[in-house]
Amino acid sequence: KPNGAILSVDPDGGAVTVECYGLRNPVGLAFSKYGGLHMTNQGMKLRGTRPVKDDPDVLLRMLGGQWYGWPDFSADLHPITEERFQPDPMMMVKSGYRELSFLLDHARSGLLPLPKPENVLAGVFQPLSGAAKFDFLPESGPLAKLRQGRDLVAIVALSGDRAPYDSGGNNLIGKGKIGYKLMMVNLSGDRAAGEVYDFIRNTDEIPRSARNEKNPGLERPYDVKFGPDGAMYILDFGQMEMNDAEEEVKSGTGAIYRLTATEEHHATSQNAP
Numbered sequence: 001k002p003n004g005a006i007l008s009v010d011p012d013g014g015a016v017t018v019e020c021y022g023l024r025n026p027v028g029l030a031f032s033k034y035g036g037l038h039m040t041n042q043g044m045k046l047r048g049t050r051p052v053k054d055d056p057d058v059l060l061r062m063l064g065g066q067w068y069g070w071p072d073f074s075a076d077l078h079p080i081t082e083e084r085f086q087p088d089p090m091m092m093v094k095s096g097y098r099e100l101s102f103l104l105d106h107a108r109s110g111l112l113p114l115p116k117p118e119n120v121l122a123g124v125f126q127p128l129s130g131a132a133k134f135d136f137l138p139e140s141g142p143l144a145k146l147r148q149g150r151d152l153v154a155i156v157a158l159s160g161d162r163a164p165y166d167s168g169g170n171n172l173i174g175k176g177k178i179g180y181k182l183m184m185v186n187l188s189g190d191r192a193a194g195e196v197y198d199f200i201r202n203t204d205e206i207p208r209s210a211r212n213e214k215n216p217g218l219e220r221p222y223d224v225k226f227g228p229d230g231a232m233y234i235l236d237f238g239q240m241e242m243n244d245a246e247e248e249v250k251s252g253t254g255a256i257y258r259l260t261a262t263e264e265h266h267a268t269s270q271n272a273p
Contacts, residue, residue, distance in 0.1 A: 001016060001018060002021040002022075004021055004022060004023045004024055004026075004070050004071075005018055005019075005021035005022075006018075006021070006023065006026060006029070006039065006062065018065070019062060019064055019065070020062050020064065020065065020067070020068060021067055021068070022066075022067040022068035022069050022070045022073075022111075023039070023041050023068050023070055024043060024044055024071070024075065025042040026039045026040065026041050027039075027040045027041070027131065028040040028131070028132055028133035028134045028157075028223075030134055032152055032187075033136065033139070033152070036061060037061075037062040038059060038061055038062065038122060038134075039059070039060050039062060040057065040058070040059055040060075040131040040132060040133070041059075041060055041068070041075050042057045042075070042131055043055030043056050043057055043127055044070075044071070044074070044075075045128070045162075046087060046091075046166065046167055047165060047166055047167075047168060048095070049095045049096060049097070050095065050100065051087040051095060051100075051168060052080060052085050053084070053085050053087045054085060054127045055074045055075055055085060055127055056074070056076050056124050056125060056126065056129075057075060057124075057125040057127065057128075057129050057130065057131035057158075058075045058076050058122075058123065058125065058131065058193075059122040059123035059124075059125075059131065059134070059154060059156060059185055059194070060120050060121060060122060061119070061120045061121075061122050062120075063115055063119065065112070066112060066115050066120070067112045067114065068115070068120070069114050071103050072103060072104055072106070073114060076121060076124050076193075077114055077115070077117050077120075079102075080100060080101075080102070081101055081102065086099075087100065087168065091168060117193070121193045122185065122187055122193065122194050123154070123156070123183075123185040123187075123193055123194045123196050124196065125158060125179075125183065125196065126178050126179070128162070128163070128166055128167060128172075128178045128179070129158045129178050129179035130158050130159035130160045130161060130179045130220070131156060131157075131158055131159075132156075132157045132158065132159045132221070132222045133156075133157055133223040133224065133235075134154050134155060134156040134157060134224060135154070135155055135224050135225050135226055135232075136152065136153065136226075137153040137155060138226050140230070141229075142231065142260050142261040143226070143230060143231070143232060143260070144230075146184075150186050150188040151188040152186075152187040152188055153187065153188070154184070154185040154187060154194075155182055155183070155184055155199060155224050155232070156182065156183045156185055156224075157182055157221040157222055157223055157234070157235075158179035158180065158181055158182070158221065159179060159180075159221060159237060160178065160179035160207060160220050161178040162242050164242065165242040165244065165245055177206045177207065177210065180201070180205070180206070180207045180220065180221070181198060181199070181200060181201035181202070181218060181221065182198075182199045182200040182201070182218075182234065183196055183197065183198065183199055184197045184198075185197075200218065200221075200259075201218070202217045207220065207239075208239075209250075209253070218234075218236060219236050219237065219238050219239055219253060219254075219255075220237040220238060220240060221235070221236050222236065222237040223235040229260075230260070231258050231259060231260040232258070232259040232260075233256060233257070233258055233259075234256065234257040234258075234259065236254055236255045236256070236257065237249075238252075238253035238254030239253040
């Protein structure tokens with residue numbers, strides 16, 4: 001069985017089925033009201049023996065048995081040989097490779113052709129943004145008006161960059177921080193990728209801990225789900241910094257937030273118990 005894949009198995013056990021493959025790092029999975037599976041996928045990073053520059057994170061629709069291109073195509077289905085993905089030449093020299101090129105013999109491997117972007121690409125986010133888990137806005141309840149008449153809307157958590165580990169050893173300073181917010185993706189209509197908007201973010205666009213203050217705010221939102229009460233619940237992982245390849249997590253900094261609406265249908269938030 002391949003890695004970089006979505007697999008399924010009957011709840012009672014049995015054979016494992018490869019549903020799709022060629023995904024670098026699928027994190028979140030959710031079924032829409034139409035029964036189709038959607039998934040976030042994090043693009044390749046500017047590190048390791050094959051550093052890739054500016055590969056975005058994406059929200060994808062799943063097509064059964066489909067190859068999605070990794071490791072030779074970006075998360076948004078472009079050849080990795082394109083100029084925009086090429087790292088600094090000195091970084092490639094250090095990696096031991098002369099250029100960023102395909103790794104697979106596509107013909108001999110018997111791989112299926114890539115799908116058309118308009119069939120699978122549901123949303124595109126900034127590189128390194130940490131696209132994580134998500135849910136779809138409900139059709140009824142206190143937050144249904146956020147749909148604004150749109151047929152299918154996803155709320156996606158971006159858990160934030162993992163600089164300097166994923167950014168070629170470079171720190172992202174101040175406004176250079178990437179992610180750390182929730183995005184709204186309009187999946188309605190016939191388009192190659194849905195319209196993507198900021199939904200909940202810190203006004204200064206940096207994680208809470210970078211402010212050096214105790215005011216409320218998002219740190220690393222990782223999951224979002226709508227509860228039976230119609231409210232939105234946001235799981236915030238808390239403060240995490242990278243020490244080379246090691247994650248240093250600060251205990252006691254995570255939180256669960258509850259977002260609901262007043263009778264006037266204005267969204268309000270509070271810490272959940």
